Amino acid sequence: MNILGAVNEDDVLGRFYGVIPAGGVGTRLWPLSRAAAPKFLHDLTGSGSTLIRATWARLEPLCDGRTMVVTGRAHRRAVLEQLPELTNANLVLEPEPKDSAAAIGLAAAILYRRDPSIIMGSFAADQVINPVETFQAAVREAVHTAAEGFIVTIGITPTHPSTGFGYIRAAGPLAVAGAPNAQAVAEFVEKPDEDTAAAYLADGGYHWNAGMFVAPVDLLLKHLEANEPVLHAGLMEIAAAWDTSERKAVVRRVWPTLPKTAIDYAVAEPAAAAGDVAMIPGSFGWDDVGDFAAIGRLNAASEVSNLTVLGEGARVYSENASGIVVSDTKRVIALIGIDDVVVVDTPDALLVTTKEHAQRVKSAVEHLKASGDIDVL
Amino acid sequence: MNILGAVNEDDVLGRFYGVIPAGGVGTRLWPLSRAAAPKFLHDLTGSGSTLIRATWARLEPLCDGRTMVVTGRAHRRAVLEQLPELTNANLVLEPEPKDSAAAIGLAAAILYRRDPSIIMGSFAADQVINPVETFQAAVREAVHTAAEGFIVTIGITPTHPSTGFGYIRAAGPLAVAGAPNAQAVAEFVEKPDEDTAAAYLADGGYHWNAGMFVAPVDLLLKHLEANEPVLHAGLMEIAAAWDTSERKAVVRRVWPTLPKTAIDYAVAEPAAAAGDVAMIPGSFGWDDVGDFAAIGRLNAASEVSNLTVLGEGARVYSENASGIVVSDTKRVIALIGIDDVVVVDTPDALLVTTKEHAQRVKSAVEHLKASGDIDVL
Numbered sequence: 001m002n003i004l005g006a007v008n009e010d011d012v013l014g015r016f017y018g019v020i021p022a023g024g025v026g027t028r029l030w031p032l033s034r035a036a037a038p039k040f041l042h043d044l045t046g047s048g049s050t051l052i053r054a055t056w057a058r059l060e061p062l063c064d065g066r067t068m069v070v071t072g073r074a075h076r077r078a079v080l081e082q083l084p085e086l087t088n089a090n091l092v093l094e095p096e097p098k099d100s101a102a103a104i105g106l107a108a109a110i111l112y113r114r115d116p117s118i119i120m121g122s123f124a125a126d127q128v129i130n131p132v133e134t135f136q137a138a139v140r141e142a143v144h145t146a147a148e149g150f151i152v153t154i155g156i157t158p159t160h161p162s163t164g165f166g167y168i169r170a171a172g173p174l175a176v177a178g179a180p181n182a183q184a185v186a187e188f189v190e191k192p193d194e195d196t197a198a199a200y201l202a203d204g205g206y207h208w209n210a211g212m213f214v215a216p217v218d219l220l221l222k223h224l225e226a227n228e229p230v231l232h233a234g235l236m237e238i239a240a241a242w243d244t245s246e247r248k249a250v251v252r253r254v255w256p257t258l259p260k261t262a263i264d265y266a267v268a269e270p271a272a273a274a275g276d277v278a279m280i281p282g283s284f285g286w287d288d289v290g291d292f293a294a295i296g297r298l299n300a301a302s303e304v305s306n307l308t309v310l311g312e313g314a315r316v317y318s319e320n321a322s323g324i325v326v327s328d329t330k331r332v333i334a335l336i337g338i339d340d341v342v343v344v345d346t347p348d349a350l351l352v353t354t355k356e357h358a359q360r361v362k363s364a365v366e367h368l369k370a371s372g373d374i375d376v377l
Numbered sequence: 378m379n380i381l382g383a384v385n386e387d388d389v390l391g392r393f394y395g396v397i398p399a400g401g402v403g404t405r406l407w408p409l410s411r412a413a414a415p416k417f418l419h420d421l422t423g424s425g426s427t428l429i430r431a432t433w434a435r436l437e438p439l440c441d442g443r444t445m446v447v448t449g450r451a452h453r454r455a456v457l458e459q460l461p462e463l464t465n466a467n468l469v470l471e472p473e474p475k476d477s478a479a480a481i482g483l484a485a486a487i488l489y490r491r492d493p494s495i496i497m498g499s500f501a502a503d504q505v506i507n508p509v510e511t512f513q514a515a516v517r518e519a520v521h522t523a524a525e526g527f528i529v530t531i532g533i534t535p536t537h538p539s540t541g542f543g544y545i546r547a548a549g550p551l552a553v554a555g556a557p558n559a560q561a562v563a564e565f566v567e568k569p570d571e572d573t574a575a576a577y578l579a580d581g582g583y584h585w586n587a588g589m590f591v592a593p594v595d596l597l598l599k600h601l602e603a604n605e606p607v608l609h610a611g612l613m614e615i616a617a618a619w620d621t622s623e624r625k626a627v628v629r630r631v632w633p634t635l636p637k638t639a640i641d642y643a644v645a646e647p648a649a650a651a652g653d654v655a656m657i658p659g660s661f662g663w664d665d666v667g668d669f670a671a672i673g674r675l676n677a678a679s680e681v682s683n684l685t686v687l688g689e690g691a692r693v694y695s696e697n698a699s700g701i702v703v704s705d706t707k708r709v710i711a712l713i714g715i716d717d718v719v720v721v722d723t724p725d726a727l728l729v730t731t732k733e734h735a736q737r738v739k740s741a742v743e744h745l746k747a748s749g750d751i752d753v754l
Contacts, residue, residue, distance in 0.1 A: 031709070317744055319737065332408070332726040332753045334741045337734025338718070345727055349709040350720075352729055357714025360696065364711045367694055376709045
């Protein structure tokens with residue numbers, strides 16, 4: 001409730017539709033996460049749920065079945081195993097990866113064809129959020145704000161001067177019914193260096209860009225059309241055929257021709273420059289599980305003598321050792337006299353590194369790719 | 378040649394018989410070395426030969442087929458694969474381990490029954506020695522010295538103040554034809570602490586006890602009889618039946634009753650106290666491959682960017698890493714930003730430790746045994 005008067009909760013929230021883009025190999029979590037079994041299909045927090053299942057469950061109270069998943073064809077079976085409630089109408093399979101603008105834009109275009117009044121919310125399948133109630137409250141505010149004609153990002157309130165994320169610069173409160181925390185967005189800024197990150201944290205007006213946004217599908221498509229007309233036209237052509245017998249033929253013809261670009265460049269940044277972006281601050285705990293150090297943090301509760309052990313039936317013996325063990329085999333693993341180690345044991349590949357160097361796993365994977373060891377990627 | 382006059386080389390050296398006790402799991406090299414595939418069956422130096430094959434080859438110019446191997450029944454097939462020249466007469470299989478006094482004593486007793494004038498030389502199957510010519514020259518001196526009525530140990534000239542070996546204290550030169558370096562032995566001393574080890578090194582009169590000795594079989598058995606009469610009687614009973622159809626029955630009846638003790642306590646130390654032990658200093662390079670740090674040292678030539686990699690077909694990718702990788706699988710192993718690490722990758726067990734802590738692997742194995750994880754031991 002604010003000065004603009006009462007809001008009909010049901011009307012606005014009933015237009016909300018969740019979209020879960022489930023892509024990305026999670027290279028920095030190799031060899032656990034890999035092309036055939038990406039990050040979102042793993043339970044990386046010891047919660048008992050895979051990341052995609054947890055994402056779905058988080059949206060369900062808001063969506064009640066109105067959640068669409070966009071993923072690669074190769075993951076169809078695994079995604080359906082995780083989300084048995086997912087209907088065919090809500091499963092969008094990409095023939096090949098075309099980056100986030102195509103994935104999210106296709107969802108927007110299909111939803112628009114079905115109901116142009118839909119307000120969609122896009123939430124990556126591989127993030128960890130707690131508590132979910134705080135997240136859901138932020139999304140509700142975002143939906144109300146989107147209904148006022150904004151692309152609404154949910155900005156994470158920073159807890160430390162991270163150099164690993166882009167930031168969102170707020171530009172003062174917006175008066176929106178049902179969204180007391182809504183703010184205008186001045187701009188998105190790139191990942192900062194350490195000094196800049198410290199200044200952002202001290203400033204208080206900067207939030208982490210977690211890639212979460214809520215937007216009316218028509219507004220999103222309008223910005224996509226303005227910035228990426230070829231991509232927009234292709235997606236609209238596919239969407240027109242999607243719920244018809246022509247889907248397969250049109251997808252086969254058009255999808256390969258689509259330009260690859262990120263939704264940030266194709267929509268979010270130009271929309272911000274046009275004054276069409278708002279933000280709801282998210283004060284919930286958030287982690288994109290970017291590397292093994294994150295897995296260590298997120299599983300702190302399961303620590304046994306300074307060692308975080310993940311994996312069903314893991315047989316780990318440690319003596320004066322600390323760090324993280326991810327066991328995807330039934331092998332006995334003995335760790336002796338080694339600190340802050342990261343050991344990831346899978347049937348065909350083994351990683352040994354340290355928490356400090358966990359970010360560099362990506363370059364190892366690139367090296368393996370270059371050297372032809374693609375069987376384990 | 379010395380003042381005692383010319384020696385008939387052939388007469389004395391023709392009495393020499395090599396004995397290779399091939400026992401010991403090599404616990405500190407777990408999980409590479411284990412009950413089913415002990416240390417002596419591995420090529421731990423990248424030489425292309427297993428340790429037992431190299432031991433055999435080292436003795437062959439002195440023995441010309443007169444080399445006996447004492448090992449566990451479980452290793453019969455693997456030993457014959459390594460030593461296809463080994464005759465049945467020279468293969469002694471223990472029904473169960475009874476420690477070194479029983480193993481070496483049985484070889485002595487069998488050889489004594491066949492020819493009481495034999496001078497046997499006992500050399501463990503899992504040591505690394507270079508150059509072999511220097512070793513062989515020392516053994517020849519030892520045989521000449523043994524022929525004078527000594528149990529002759531070959532003492533390794535220390536290269537550093539090791540606390541990991543027992544020492545032999547020399548007591549001045551002996552005048553023996555064909556053995557210009559022979560010395561009397563005052564005593565065997567236990568593994569010293571660091572200060573004591575440094576004092577031994579400075580003194581110059583101490584050598585490492587490598588467990589290598591050469592002795593007339595009758596003299597060895599005489600000391601065994603005096604110190605371990607039950608063991609001696611049992612071994613003599615088995616030896617009497619060995620080359621007859623009674624072997625199996627007698628071994629089955631007597632072997633389980635034999636006391637377990639080390640040859641050091643049963644023979645070497647009391648013989649030294651009786652003034653019956655001599656020493657030939659061994660100035661060759663010697664290593665008992667006691668832990669993974671030793672494997673690193675012994676394979677220094679194969680170092681690639683500070684990482685020693687052992688294992689056929691190993692697929693190791695490293696970035697800012699140093700240490701040792703032993704790969705007994707075809708898995709890809711990625712090491713990133715980690716120093717002096719020891720990684721031993723086998724199909725059912727993985728060890729991650731550091732060179733510094735490599736000696737503590739033994740306690741890990743004991744822990745695994747206690748916790749019931751015996752399938753991987």
